[in-house]
Amino acid sequence: KAGVTQTPRYLIKTRGQQVTLSCSPISGHRSVSWYQQTPGQGLQFLFEYFSETQRNKGNFPGRFSGRQFSNSRSEMNVSTLELGDSALYLCASSQPTSDGELFFGEGSRLTVL
Amino acid sequence: DAKTTQPPSMDCAEGRAANLPCNHSTISGNEYVYWYRQIHSQGPQYIIHGLKNNETNEMASLIITEDRKSSTLILPHATLRDTAVYYCIVRVGGGNNRLAFGKGNQVVVIP
Numbered sequence: 001k002a003g004v005t006q007t008p009r010y011l012i013k014t015r016g017q018q019v020t021l022s023c024s025p026i027s028g029h030r031s032v033s034w035y036q037q038t039p040g041q042g043l044q045f046l047f048e049y050f051s052e053t054q055r056n057k058g059n060f061p062g063r064f065s066g067r068q069f070s071n072s073r074s075e076m077n078v079s080t081l082e083l084g085d086s087a088l089y090l091c092a093s094s095q096p097t098s099d100g101e102l103f104f105g106e107g108s109r110l111t112v113l
Numbered sequence: 114d115a116k117t118t119q120p121p122s123m124d125c126a127e128g129r130a131a132n133l134p135c136n137h138s139t140i141s142g143n144e145y146v147y148w149y150r151q152i153h154s155q156g157p158q159y160i161i162h163g164l165k166n167n168e169t170n171e172m173a174s175l176i177i178t179e180d181r182k183s184s185t186l187i188l189p190h191a192t193l194r195d196t197a198v199y200y201c202i203v204r205v206g207g208g209n210n211r212l213a214f215g216k217g218n219q220v221v222v223i224p
Contacts (some may be wrong), residue, residue: 003202004156033210043200043214056211090156093209101147102210104156 002026004105006091012111018079021108025072025093032074033102034066037088046089049074078110086112117201122219131188133218135159135201138182145204146177148186150197160186187196191222 005024013019025032032044033056049057049068066076072093078085088109092102118136125131137146148160161168163173163184168175174187188195198217 031210033212035212035214042216043212044213045213046211056209058211088154092156092210100210101159102149102212103159103164104155106156 004091004093004103006089006105008108009106010109010111012113013081013113015081015083017081018077019081019110020075021089021091021110023074023076023091023093023105025074025091026103029093029095029103030072031094031100032068032072033092033094034074034076035092036060036105037076037089037090038084038086043090046076074075081112083112086110116213117203117215119199119201119215119218121216122221124152124223125188126222127193127222128190131195131220131222133186133199133201133220134151134183134188136183137201137203140181140203141205143205146175146184147180147202147204148173148175148211149200149202149214150195151200152194152197155216160199192218193197193222193224194219196222 009021031050033048035043037043045058047066052068063079068074086091088107089108094102096099145164147162151157161173163175177184188207198219200214200217202212
């Protein structure tokens with residue numbers, strides 16, 4: 001079956017703009033998590049959605065937000081972009097079981113100029 | 114979640130077994146040990162996980178010590194395609210998908 005699909009794969013924005021990234025989970029997966037990866041901070045958890053509700057949130061400012069739709073697809077938004085927001089943004093989906101493994105997409109690479 | 118400690122990097126010979134250590138001395142009874150790897154510029158890939166017992170799948174084996182304070186991931190016959198950053202993570206069960214990845218272990222398989 002198809003894996004986790006993230007769009008767009010690459011994008012370039014300028015400071016002050018906003019960006020929306022999309023994630024389509026594996027069919028049947030209802031949990032979607034988002035991570036930010038930078039060379040300095042590594043992989044950091046942003047937030048997790050399950051059944052259209054945010055059930056976990058990492059330590060990121062309010063400029064980072066997300067949502068999940070009834071079909072489990074998810075979007076994340078970053079407003080008022082800063083240079084430090086340049087990163088690989090990864091989405092992962094999973095079954096809502098007690099030890100369900102996460103399946104990651106290839107990521108969206110954001111460059112802020 | 115409990116923190117893990119891994120060596121920052123290691124080399125291993127192609128065709129030989131690669132043993133990747135991980136310390137998780139503060140692990141709780143309900144925390145699983147997970148291993149993921151990330152090949153350059155790709156999303157992390159799940160390898161294996163376990164709670165108490167040793168586990169094996171088509172990719173690797175996971176050996177967890179009896180006191181659960183450390184574990185070893187074994188790649189039985191390392192290939193060049195196994196060159197990646199390997200992450201050892203401990204995670205509470207119950208569907209919590211907030212993973213703390215740490216810096217991982219950069220494994221380079223040498224021909």
